[in-house]
Amino acid sequence: MTTMVRAAVLTNYIEVAQHLGLQPQAMLAQVGLSKSLLQDPEQRIPVEAAVRLLEDSAAASGCQNFGLRMAESRQLSDFGAVSLLLPHQSTLRNALQALVQYRHLLNDSLALFIEEAGRMVIIREEVVTESHLPCSQANELAIGVMSRLCAALLGAHWRPSSVNFSHEAPDDLQLHRRLFGCKLEFGSEFNGIVCPAADLDVPNPHADPAMARYAQRYLDSLQSESEPSILFDVRKAIYLLLPMGRATIEQIAQALGMNVRTLQRRLEENNATFSDLINDVRRDLVTRYMENPAYSLARIADLLGYSMPSSFTRWFAAQFGMPPAAWRAQRNIVLRKGG
Secondary structure (H helix, E strand, C coil), X not given: CXXXXXXXXXXXXXXXXXXXXXXXXXXXXXXXXCHHHHXXXXXXXXXXXXXXXXXXXHHHHCCCCHHHXXXXXXXXXXXXXXXXXXXXXXXXXXXXXXXXXXXXXXXXXXXXXXXXXXXXXXXXXXXXXXXXXXXXXXXXXXXXXXXXXXXXXXXXXXXXXXXECCCCCCCCCHHHHHHHCCEEECCCCCXXXXXXXXXXXXXXXXXXXXXHHHHHHHHHHHHCCCCCCHHHHHHHHHHXXXXXXXXXXXXXXXXXXXXXXXXXXXXXXXXXXXXXXXXXXXXXXHHHXXXXXXXXXXXHHHHCCCCXXXXXXXXXXXXXXCCHHHHHHHHHHHHHHHC
């Protein structure tokens, strides 16, 4: 089943592409999209086409922050029907929980998890595709939009501590600094925003409980119209929870709001096993981590859920035909020749 996303995810694409000297209609056609599709923000388009478009446009324009440029002028209304609910939540925490609850109405490829870490909160985001496409532009767009949302709801109270990206830093960070106004961490083990937990509980003076109830009933009626893919939802949850050491079947079931037996039954109905899905995500994440020279093999093993480096080495060799140290050395030789 093709994973779909609202066309609103490409809001501002045409303007940014034209500003950077691209021909947006030609770029859209290359991935099977058209300008007319983008005119209806509720139109559903394949997420892989949107992700490819962002990466291709960044490469063609030489603009390493293409996705973030699109996020810079996003409005609360770009969240579609969910925007009817968000401004009436009593706190940012409740608004974020609503985003998690109704994420299928926004973007089926977006994995979103709110992690409590003492006095801090980590808003983890990850754009996930079925064919493991590079998603750095899509991730920057998602994080930029999230930051815009938080700022819209909190105003001057929005003070993130850091914004984290798993990819390497672009050459020019001016836009990142202007949009986020906080510490930037690239080559991080996760994509997302770190902020004080207290900020999430600042009362929203514009909240209207009655309007929130009406909006929630409306969104519930929309959500029941389509059944999300259980396999894709499990994969998204693994992407978020594996680097945290919490990608057990019990934790994944809890994150998806079901018990373990129900999750196992639904996976069986789709001819899948939890261990296969874990392995699939590990294969994708390991290449990301291995290409980051700041990550030791021991740290990579830990991020992938291996308590013993030797277990990680055996798994890696079985998957890629050589030990991780040899793979990394070979990769470095290729990169040097390419440079």
